[in-house]
Amino acid sequence: MRIGELSRRSGIPVPTIKFYMREGLVSQGERTGPNQARYDGEHLRRIKLVRALVEVGGLSIAAAREVLRLMDSQGTDLDTLGKAQYALTPRREQPAADDEAGEWAARQVDELIAERGWAVKSSNPARRTLADALAALHRLGQDDFLPLLREYAATTGRLASVEVDALLERPDLISMAEAVVVWTAVGDAVLTSLRRLAHEAETTRRLTPPGDGDGDGDAREG
Amino acid sequence: MRIGELSRRSGIPVPTIKFYMREGLVSQGERTGPNQARYDGEHLRRIKLVRALVEVGGLSIAAAREVLRLMDSQGTDLDTLGKAQYALTPRREQPAADDEAGEWAARQVDELIAERGWAVKSSNPARRTLADALAALHRLGQDDFLPLLREYAATTGRLASVEVDALLERPDLISMAEAVVVWTAVGDAVLTSLRRLAHEAETTRRLTPPGDGDGDGDAREG
DNA sequence: TACTATCGATAGTGAAACTATCCATGAATG
DNA sequence: CATTCATGGATAGTTTCACTATCGATAGTA
Numbered sequence A, B: 001m002r003i004g005e006l007s008r009r010s011g012i013p014v015p016t017i018k019f020y021m022r023e024g025l026v027s028q029g030e031r032t033g034p035n036q037a038r039y040d041g042e043h044l045r046r047i048k049l050v051r052a053l054v055e056v057g058g059l060s061i062a063a064a065r066e067v068l069r070l071m072d073s074q075g076t077d078l079d080t081l082g083k084a085q086y087a088l089t090p091r092r093e094q095p096a097a098d099d100e101a102g103e104w105a106a107r108q109v110d111e112l113i114a115e116r117g118w119a120v121k122s123s124n125p126a127r128r129t130l131a132d133a134l135a136a137l138h139r140l141g142q143d144d145f146l147p148l149l150r151e152y153a154a155t156t157g158r159l160a161s162v163e164v165d166a167l168l169e170r171p172d173l174i175s176m177a178e179a180v181v182v183w184t185a186v187g188d189a190v191l192t193s194l195r196r197l198a199h200e201a202e203t204t205r206r207l208t209p210p211g212d213g214d215g216d217g218d219a220r221e222g
Numbered sequence C: 001t002a003c004t005a006t007c008g009a010t011a012g013t014g015a016a017a018c019t020a021t022c023c024a025t026g027a028a029t030g
Numbered sequence D: 001c002a003t004t005c006a007t008g009g010a011t012a013g014t015t016t017c018a019c020t021a022t023c024g025a026t027a028g029t030a
Helices: A003-010 A014-022 A043-054 A061-072 A080-089 A101-118 A125-139 A145-167 A173-207 B003-010 B016-022 B040-056 B061-072 B076-086 B100-116 B125-139 B143-167 B173-207
Strands: A030-033 A037-038 B030-033 B037-038
Touching: A003 A014, A003 A043, A003 B037, A014 A043, A037 B173, A043 A061, A043 A173, A061 A080, A061 A173, A061 B040, A080 B173, A101 A125, A101 A145, A125 A145, A125 B040, A125 B173, A145 A173, A145 B143, A145 B173, A173 B076, A173 B125, A173 B143, A173 B173, B003 B040, B016 B030, B016 B040, B040 B061, B040 B173, B061 B076, B061 B143, B076 B173, B100 B125, B100 B143, B125 B143
Parallel strands: none
Antiparallel strands: A030 A037, B030 B037
8 A cells, every 4th residue: 555545544644654654653565666555455554553552551751762772673572572661661860859858768679579479670760759749748738648649559460460371371572562562551551541431430439328329320411 | 038038848849939920820929128028838738749749740830830720719619629630631632533532532431430420520631631531542442441441330330439538537628639639640650659569569469479589568679 | 738746855843841130129148 | 228139021132843845857648
């Protein structure tokens, strides 16, 4: 197919597809003339993957490029998968604040990880993200979130277990690599939106007197 | 205090604080002269809150303003808290894709919510976020994520329960409003980073032969 | 043959989040 | 009390990011 069809089938404008190719997110088509090239289903699929990472996963173009590069690297091994996982985590440019809250938060993260017996490298950028979040909570005096943190950790541990189970069902490393990338990026959106939905449901359940409402548990009101 | 001290104590540059005031995220100081104003601890706290929403929660300035406006509104009631919750969810500007994947995803979301008996308004923007995520997975043929979705829903339901428990411990509505805002925004970061950490830990646990390594479960290697 | 599509290259756009400069004045210091 | 620094409000400028638009030569198509 030519680029027009690629655009129609993906829903992405031609100039944007060209932009992705320039940026190295999508490979060039097979050249058939000075101003002609041919694309195939792989290109289409790749464009959909880029959109998933960028639009749903919220990755920057640069981060997406790095993730895809690692995913593509021949001889995808577990180490590379780990790096791809790291590249999927939003990075902070600035060094961590070295104030009281920052140090406290870093300590909390270390303790939590030790407590759960998790094997996590110190280079895992999620350590930093978590520490930043805890530091922000601490600065705001929201320390009563801490007990929830333990709950969250236990819960995500269980989730990770079933997730890895499902991942290991994949027939080959290439397929696993793609699942790691997609599930990690898109899974964040799934998890956080489910949390929002559950929060509303739970609040409604708690604060609605029993017998109030239509009783089918669905409060769709637009 | 004056703006310089506010800057020093928050770690935010003076021009940025001025910018936040212009944008209505932080209230003006109490004027004491043509070019003088006085600020207090509330201002400092507010700046920290803005930073938490923007930096950790990833909210845009516009979204943060809306959230804070709702949080501030006198007579904070549960309805307002719900609106604040909605304002914390990242919005899509474009209408949902009406392709097969989009429709399929919307159906999945409705079914899931019905299945769990969740009372969730159809206006909850998290429905859309979740549908977009599921649509992306479907377009990529990653339908084996679906069983995990059920697991995720059950899990976030339990989390929401303990979270609302903790929330209702708060003495007043104002304090609850702040917790809703902060926990929702920062909680996303906590949850997703914990998921990353758990994922690495679980992968390591599964793929490391028993007895391999130092056995303390901590694989910090930098 | 006319018209549309495509190629790669280059330049332009619009939003977002700051950042810099200015001037009149107030505070602080020797 | 003179000098220096800080402040407030206003306005304009900067940087980054993710696209978009245009161009001239060439290719497919009705």
